[in-house]
Amino acid sequence: MSLDTYSFSGRKKQVSNKKLTWLESIYLVAIAKGMWVTLKHMFRKKVTxxxxxxxxxxxxxxxxxxxxxxxxxxxERCTACGLCALSCPAEAISMTAAERKPEEKHLYREEKYASIYEINMLRCIFCGLCEEACPKQAIYLTKSKVFAKSNSTRESFIFGKEELVMPLEMAIQNSKQNQA
Amino acid sequence: MDNTILIEKSVIILVVFAITMLMAMYMTLAERKIAAWIQDRIGPNRAGKGGILQPLADGLKLFAKEEYAPDTPNKFLFVLGPTISMTIALITSAVLPWGDKLHLFGRDIILQSADINVGLLYIFAVLSVSVYGIMIGGWASNNKYSLMSAMRAASQMISYEIAMGLSIIALLLMTQTLSLREIALQQNGMNWNIFYQPLGFLIFWICSFAETNRNPFDLAECEQELIGGYHTEYSSMRMGFFLFAEYASMFVSSAILSILYLGAYNYPGMDWAVENWGVNIANVIGMLVLFIKICFFIFVYMWVRWTLPRFRYDQLMNLGWKKLIPLALFNILVTAVVILLLK
Structure with a gap:
């Protein structure tokens, strides 16, 4: 068997340029077949x-x-160790570390925290490596159906701590659920 | 002529006009819906319930568009093009019988705008003028694509008009009349012409696809080669008139098909209905039946459009001159011989 005639997919058809018979040349049979195909499609489940x-x-x-x-x-759990930024293949994460003051003990868990934490949503590929790299279990990729909203400026896609940190109400609700 | 007949005919003309317009409007929606269903989609469904207001939205959009005319020396012809298309599409319906008769206010009302004894000839005359709208529009656009489209439309119309006329001659041999009302009356009681003229019906049907410039014969407006053809340079409602005229002529040619071949307003058991339920009810049902037949043909027009690819130009000409015309001649011969033998 030569390679020219062998069909890997099993769907190969030999093209022929033979002259049409008279019945074929008035197209009616072929048209009827085609119309049957489209008629069947009319009653099919819609994919929209x-x-x-x-x-x-x-x-x-x-x-x-x-x-x-x-x-x-x-x-906040984040200690600004920078492992997430290091692990990020798209280099989307950047942060600035700061030292916690004594009166901020109720705000940050460790002595060091991220004063600026930014993710560029245009660069992020949502691979989840930051989540795997984090030793403090501080960053998670949620199952939220809210996406980074469309916008006309690139700057608006750099999400800061306002967008990223878990809202307090959610934290309160979570701890209530944990106690119950 | 008394005034009552004037009022009677005016009302009929107005109603036919309104129905044609309304049908053309909703055929645009039907076309989009059927296209969607055939392609496994839902189709327009945002304007109104199930998209029922979509034609209004489309119309409003077309009216609101800027009316642009190209720099052409034929400004008058440029406006005349869509005007002819629209007018011709509408005046064809003048001789079509929409029902037998109604008995209202103590008089018989014949449901036809004008029962002229050369109705069929009139339709042919009007149909062959319809291409002038496209031709003049394409010529006046001052654009090579539009001109090519106009030429294509003209040559296509000439080729298919012959086969169409020949297929009608075979019908005339049987009916012995050109009056559409009499042709409709002859088909009473399942004497539908399609049973006696199946080949003629098929040829006429194929030719009416070409006459209305519908796919697979829409070479005059193919986007790929002619970027829209004769309506390339048109915008706003002038363009809308071209599109609207296409749908209106689809409606009218479906009506002609149903009247000539599919028994017009006749349905099985019509005589029984006239005797038992009265003339009025029987004929209202008749009108509905005619309407259903028309809708069927319109559906097939759309179904074919979304099934078949466009013919290549040489295929179109081969089909018209080498297949349909000999077939139509053969049909005339067979019909004539059978009529002669049965005498």
Whole structure:
């Protein structure tokens, strides 16, 4: 068997330029076949997802927007060690460390914290390596269906601590659930 | 002529006009919906429930667009093009019988704008004028693509008009009349012409696809080669008139098809209905039946459009001159021989 005629997919068809018979040349049979195909398609299940009302189901391992976690007492867990930034293949994370003052003990868990923590959402590829690298379990990729909203400036896609840190209400709710 | 008949005919003309316009409007929605269903989509569904207001939104959009005319020496012809298309598409319906008769206010009302004894000839005359809208529009656009499209439309129309006329001659041999009302009356009681003229029906049907410039014969407006063809330079409602005229002529040619071949307003058991339920009810049902037949043909127009690719130009000409015309001649011969033998 030569390679020219062998079909790897099993769907190969030999093209022929033979002259059409009279019946073929008035196209009617072929047209009827085609019309039958389209008629069947009319009653098929529609593939459209009416977007704002319906959303596509996510994969169970879906990774969404990042969140900087708080502990049970509502303190930020991040110590600005920089391992997430180091592990990030897209180099999307940057941060500035600062030392915790004595009166800020209720705000930050360790003596060192991130005064600035930024993720560039245009660079981020949502691989989740930052989550794996974090020794303090401070950064997580949520299953939130909220995405980085579209905008006309690149700067607006650099998410700072306002967007990233877990809201206090959520932390309070979580610790209540843990106690119960 | 008394005044009552004037009022009667005016009302019929107005109603036919309104129905044609309304149908053309909603055929645009139907086309988009059917296209969507055939492609496994949902189709327009945002304007109103299930997209029912979509034609209004489209119309509003077209009216609100800037009316732009190219720098052409033929400003008058440029406006005349869409005008002819629209007018011709609408005046064809003048001789179509929409039902037998109604008995209202103590008089018989014949449901037809004008029962002229050369109705069929009139339709042919009007249909062949319809290409002038495209031709003049394409010529006046001062654009090579539009001109090519106009030439294509003209040559296509000439080729298919012959086959169409020949297929009608076979029908005329049977009916012995050109009056559409009489042709409709002859088909009473399942005597539909399609059973006696299946080949003629098929040829007429194929040719009416070409006459209305619908896919697979829409070479005059193919986007790929002619960037829209004759309506490339048109915008706003002038363009809307071209598009609207296409749908209006689709409606009218579906009506012609149903009247000539598919028994017009006749349905099985019509005589029984006239005897038992009265003339009025029987004929209202008849009108609905005609309407259903028309809708069927319109559906097939759309179904074919979203199934078949466009013919290549030489294929189009081969089909018209080498296949349809000999077939139509053969059909005339067979019909004539059978009529002669049965006498």
């Amino acid at each position: 997802i009416s977007y704002p009302e319906q959303t596509r189901p996510f994969s169970p391992v879906y990774r969404g927007l990042h969140m900087l976690m708080r502990d049970d007492e509502g303190r």
